[in-house]
Amino acid sequence: MRLAPYDVAMPSGPASVEPPDPPLTDGRVRLRVLREDDLPRLVEEGSDETTARWVNVPVPYGEAEAREELHTMTAGWHDPAFPLALVIADAATDEYCGLVLLLREHPHDIMEMAYGVHPAARRRGLVTAAIRLAAPWAFTALGVARLEARTDPENLASQRALARAGFTREGLERSSRSIQGERRDMICWSLLPADLDQKGSPADPRT
Numbered sequence: 001m002r003l004a005p006y007d008v009a010m011p012s013g014p015a016s017v018e019p020p021d022p023p024l025t026d027g028r029v030r031l032r033v034l035r036e037d038d039l040p041r042l043v044e045e046g047s048d049e050t051t052a053r054w055v056n057v058p059v060p061y062g063e064a065e066a067r068e069e070l071h072t073m074t075a076g077w078h079d080p081a082f083p084l085a086l087v088i089a090d091a092a093t094d095e096y097c098g099l100v101l102l103l104r105e106h107p108h109d110i111m112e113m114a115y116g117v118h119p120a121a122r123r124r125g126l127v128t129a130a131i132r133l134a135a136p137w138a139f140t141a142l143g144v145a146r147l148e149a150r151t152d153p154e155n156l157a158s159q160r161a162l163a164r165a166g167f168t169r170e171g172l173e174r175s176s177r178s179i180q181g182e183r184r185d186m187i188c189w190s191l192l193p194a195d196l197d198q199k200g201s202p203a204d205p206r207t
């Protein structure tokens, strides 16, 4: 499964979760559940070199692998062994642009956020927008007390997105995760409910 970071699963959060209804949107992106017609975009994203550099996607990644992910990423809504997966869709066209995952392997009320954007949709602020929508929902609808995220120190895009979305950089974890079979140091980031601004979205540290 993509991005599963632990050897021992300790599912967190409620067993069964309703996707946000109405869907979370800021007018530019809308977060919705993954669908069968997203498969071609999933294949393109999963087989992208940059995705495979930072994320534990199977290599090579084709339709069979995308179908497997479609299965695990829709199962999470009723099975805590799997992540909650929200598609980052273009609010105007509903086209798949990427994924935000809430990983449930942590104990208690901590979840880890992971994400990826289709190569053609990168550098348009979409993941930042999606994190800013998904984080408050996780706090209020799921009772999450702490959101975590981990980035490779060399993954600048991911770090900038987290900082932009209001996460705090906590520090370097040595040999923290295995990515594509190689032990890697990871920077741990966190976001707490108290970090939200008065509008209920993560405060932008640069405004």
Ligand SMILES: CC(C)(COP(=O)(O)OP(=O)(O)OC[C@H]1O[C@@H](n2cnc3c(N)ncnc32)[C@H](O)[C@@H]1OP(=O)(O)O)[C@@H](O)C(=O)NCCC(=O)NCCS
Residues within 6 Å of the ligand: 050, 051, 054, 055, 115, 116, 117, 118, 121, 122, 123, 124, 125, 126, 127, 128, 129, 150, 151, 152, 155, 156, 157, 158, 160, 161, 164
């Ligand atoms: C990381 C990733 C999700 C970012 O998605 P995105 O939608 O392109 O990000 P945004 O457009 O919201 O940009 C966020 C910030 O990163 C910066 N950025 C984006 N791509 C960058 C790059 N290749 N190099 C440096 N900075 C980059 C943007 O300029 C922006 O910073 P700013 O607001 O200070 O200008 C995307 O690059 C991706 O899918 N990468 C492969 C998978 C991955 O790394 N997942 C995360 C694993 S921890």
